[in-house]
Amino acid sequence: MQPFNLGNRNILGNPYITALVYAGGSYIIMLINFFWIKLFPRSFSDEKWTLGKEILMCIYQMISIATAMWLINYIRGVFPPNIHGYLDMLWIVVSVGFFPYLVVLLIRHTYLVKRSLQKAATMNISLMLDNKEAPLDNDPQYISLQRFIKPIDINTFISAESKGDYLVVNIAHNGKVEELAVTTTLEEFQTENEHFEQLFRCRDEVIINKNKITWVEGNAAGYRLRMHPKLPSVFVSGEKAAEFRKQMDYC
Template structure:
């Protein structure tokens, strides 16, 4: 079970993430009619259910946005897991219970606050917990399958392109100017043949440059921003596949996928390089035009 909760999972917060709790809230008030709500007419129930549901929806949007600002690292999409998804669902569920209980207490002041919250909690958990678990497992399976198919397809394109590049004669290989990688002050820290530059990783105000020298991979830390270096590299060979990574397409040997994202395996590198969801659609076109 612990291994399952540690699995990568896509961070999905869209209209359905708000709509489903809103529908559940409306269902509890209008259909189940907790406490004295069954004594009121249909019109009152519909108005009350709509008001509480809208309030719940706004609370969910506000709380998730707040969590993203307060805990940006914990909420980062490239580090999202099944466990975090489950905890976020529980957080939303508890928020739903609190907002619904407080609103119901205002609308129905005759009810006992403790009893109302207890019953609201029991009803909400009973209705929601199994759909939540089923939803997480379904999303895990669906995205895992989808990413595996995409990775397999892209790997085929990659192998075909690698075969094409290896078949080139020496006079067909373009002579590329050396890559100059400067520091923040403009001083040249590295002068490399483009084929020797494997990938670059952002590390705050610094970049980690991974390059080969005599078939050995080396790393150099340089004070500069990744976006400044990206402007110096030819886009036909180098791809900004993630906010924190630039890779040399000629060093990609395999494309893998999990439920959260695609990953690139590079020749001679043990670390896999993530591909952000925004950049994933660009991979196929990049491989086709790679030189």
């Protein structure tokens, strides 16, 4: 007995031939899907992959496979040439294929989490072994900050985040965090201070001082950085994860 009354639609009355044809059609469709991955590798890279893209990819694959299966059965005269026949086939494909797809997705997610955690652990070991506190310098270097009179030593700078029309700058002073709001843009700040190698733009709206990182947390999407006990963790976007590992010397 076959589910979804598939026994009534066997090709030549043979369930094995039917399964072979369905599997072959699905395989061809998956090869077409693989073509998109090869054509746009950057869009499908781990660094740029998101949950939203995964959901869209799942929907696309289910619809494309259902379309192929519906065409096969339509040519055979088994499924009616209307929306109800197509929706019936789509329901069958989703019911049969969603669970295996979910299993593969969970395996991939687990792999990405494990890889990210391993790299984060390596970074944390180095952070504990290295003393990133810069020694006192008789000639300190100051970051350039337009329309702000008070000089800011690069060794006290923690992060800068764009918030609307303002740039919020966090600096460490006597163990405390001081927050400054400046009317400038993150792009201007980055251009004026690009000679400081310790500055890193971890996502579109945030620049950090790598020497102020105290802990790295890894997950499937990327990394979260602890900069100071009194500040929330800073997220490294997936697109910047590879560059972050490279700058931290952990490619």
